[in-house]
Amino acid sequence: MKAVLLLSGGLDSTLVAEMMVKEGIELVAVNYKTPFCQCDKKGVHGCAHTALTVASRLGITCRVINAGDDFLKVLQHPKHGYGANMNPCQDCRILFFKKAKEIMAETGASFMITGEVVGQRPMSQQKRQMAMIEKEAGLEGLVLRPLSARLLPPSIPEEKGWVDRERMLAISGRSRKPQVALAKTLGLNDYPCAAGGCLLTDPAFARRVRDLKVHGPFDMPNIELLKVGRHFRLSERAKLVVGRNEQENNFLLRVARPGEPVFKTIDVAGPVALGRGDFLPGHVEFAARAVAWYADLGARASTDISHTVVGKGEAVVIPSRPLAEEELVKFRI
Numbered sequence: 001m002k003a004v005l006l007l008s009g010g011l012d013s014t015l016v017a018e019m020m021v022k023e024g025i026e027l028v029a030v031n032y033k034t035p036f037c038q039c040d041k042k043g044v045h046g047c048a049h050t051a052l053t054v055a056s057r058l059g060i061t062c063r064v065i066n067a068g069d070d071f072l073k074v075l076q077h078p079k080h081g082y083g084a085n086m087n088p089c090q091d092c093r094i095l096f097f098k099k100a101k102e103i104m105a106e107t108g109a110s111f112m113i114t115g116e117v118v119g120q121r122p123m124s125q126q127k128r129q130m131a132m133i134e135k136e137a138g139l140e141g142l143v144l145r146p147l148s149a150r151l152l153p154p155s156i157p158e159e160k161g162w163v164d165r166e167r168m169l170a171i172s173g174r175s176r177k178p179q180v181a182l183a184k185t186l187g188l189n190d191y192p193c194a195a196g197g198c199l200l201t202d203p204a205f206a207r208r209v210r211d212l213k214v215h216g217p218f219d220m221p222n223i224e225l226l227k228v229g230r231h232f233r234l235s236e237r238a239k240l241v242v243g244r245n246e247q248e249n250n251f252l253l254r255v256a257r258p259g260e261p262v263f264k265t266i267d268v269a270g271p272v273a274l275g276r277g278d279f280l281p282g283h284v285e286f287a288a289r290a291v292a293w294y295a296d297l298g299a300r301a302s303t304d305i306s307h308t309v310v311g312k313g314e315a316v317v318i319p320s321r322p323l324a325e326e327e328l329v330k331f332r333i
């Protein structure tokens with residue numbers, strides 16, 4: 001039998017891939033990347049790297065699907081709401097399942113397999129929600145969850161004997177001890193993204209997403225900007241982003257658009273700041289003084305900050321004293 005496997009490359013889906021290959025199921029692995037995946041925190045290999053490594057070790061094909069704009073729509077208006085932060089897990093799973101269904105049709109696969117574990121995640125991996133997600137995706141009965149299958153009603157693949165229910169597992173809950181033990185018995189010791197990694201579950205990042213949802217535009221370039229620097233909401237229509245290191249400073253310079261203000265120190269080390277939206281004179285002063293606050297001033301009380309507007313000629317030099325910390329904190333997102 002052929003099945004589509006959702007393969008994140010984390011511990012659970014890797015275990016399931018190993019189990020199903022042993023069961024003799026022909027797998028078509030699918031790795032979904034959202035803009036919020038942070039399995040590869042250093043950005044060296046990319047988030048799909050682990051999934052591709054697992055797939056290649058097992059000799060199975062793996063498609064990497066970038067759930068970009070579709071995912072942003074779901075994130076902006078999730079039918080089933082958000083989890084503890086800005087994670088629309090149920091709608092996210094429905095989206096992934098629907099895409100898996102398309103790939104099932106395309107590849108002639110008869111069912112779908114996931115590494116989900118009952119009770120592992122409060123929002124999307126409770127029995128009732130699992131059933132709802134399956135139904136809304138049009139995959140009722142066709143999703144096999146080998147790690148928890150014996151705790152769930154038999155799926156069609158089990159009923160039809162495509163897989164042996166007796167060899168499926170009954171793991172539940174948030175502890176990963178059973179999976180770690182199983183990994184040992186299977187000789188697996190490399191699963192870098194064991195607990196998954198979605199920025200939307202991070203409270204600080206979620207605050208920025210909420211702010212963008214209110215003030216917009218809610219598009220991919222602005223989402224990418226949320227991952228960088230310190231963010232300050234200056235007005236309904238203006239925000240400031242201040243780099244935290246050289247890499248972020250370079251990123252801000254790269255993404256600055258014509259007409260946007262950029263602020264830099266001139267004769268001391270300090271950050272780059274990018275203004276986005278309708279920048280008024282008061283915002284310019286705030287930005288210059290914020291850059292001065294983060295600059296390496298030593299014993300100096302003030303420093304010169306350069307203010308350029310991308311595509312509009314010469315820099316203006318603004319002598320600036322650092323802001324008071326409470327002013328910074330007040331505007332920080």
Ligand code: SF4
Nearest residue numbers: 087088089092198200
């Ligand atoms: S944690 Fe993120 S990637 Fe995972 S289901 Fe929730 S929204 Fe989707």
